[in-house]
Amino acid sequence: NNQCSKLNSKLNRYGVHVNIYEDDFIGLRLCQNSINNYCCPQSYENKIQNATTIELYQSFEFYSINLYESLRRITVQLNETIIKLIESSRNETHFILQHNYKTFYSFYRSSIDLFFNNFLIITYKTYPYDIKNNIEELFRNILRITITVNNGNKPILPSYLLCLWRNQPFGNRQYLIINQLEINLGKLFHLNELLKLSNELVQTMSMVS
Incomplete structure (x- = not known):
């Protein structure tokens, strides 16, 4: 037999x-x-069904663990890539300003660092709002610093700066940058969120099974 x-x-x-x-x-x-x-x-009938169920469960559990680990690894790599992109952009911005705007670079430097530091803490849920505010804050700081330095570092009235800002001294440049960042960073944020949701789904399925 x-x-x-x-x-x-x-x-x-x-x-x-x-x-x-x-x-x-x-x-x-x-x-x-x-x-x-x-x-x-x-008498084998129920026994076979029980053993097959256990085998299927163990196979599902095994592949769920492998899938979860793969998704987790990809998520970590994506987060690291986003950080590297931001840091690379920061370094390139400092390099360009230092070599082309030597007079203003020392004044702009802290604003540039603040700008990129803010990008490191942007989240998926609020990124359109955060990008817009971050860009506007950078341009406002550039405007304030430029006028202050050109005016012999004399204090500038807030009302004067507000008036200048309303007249759009940078044209539509800030809006072009905002739109471009929303598109490019938005794709990365959406992908990152998709990976997180996939991780949660695999975990939930493993617990249910």
């Missing part, structure tokens, strides 16, 4: 035990067309 012995060995791996019957056992042809057309005893 070789085939039923093999099946019984499989069942035993999952703690399911049945007795092996003799070859002349007359019972339900449960395993016909499943194990070389050999007839297995009727």
Whole structure:
């Protein structure tokens, strides 16, 4: 009774035990067309179902863990990539200002760092609002610093700065930058959020199963 012995060995791996019957056992042809057309005893029916369920669960659990680990690794790599992009942009901005705007660079430097530091803490839920405010704050600081330096570092009235700002001294440049950042960073934020949701889904499915 070789085939039923093999099946019984499989069942035993999952703690399911049945007795092996003799070859002349007359019972339900449960395993016909499943194990070389050999007839297995009727008592195997529920045992096979239980063992198969356990096997499927263990397979699902195994692949869920692998999928979760892959998603988690990709999420970490994406976050690291976003940080590297921001830091690379920061360094490039400092390089350009230092070589082309030497007079103002020392004054602009802290505003540039503040600008990029704010980008490091932007979140998915508020990124359009945060990007807009961050860009506007940078341009306001540039305007204030430029006028102050050109005016011999004399104090500038807030009302005067507000009037200048309302007249759009930078034209539409700030809005172009805002739109471009919303598109490019938005894609990264959406991808990052998708990976987080996928992680949560896999975890939930593993717990339910």
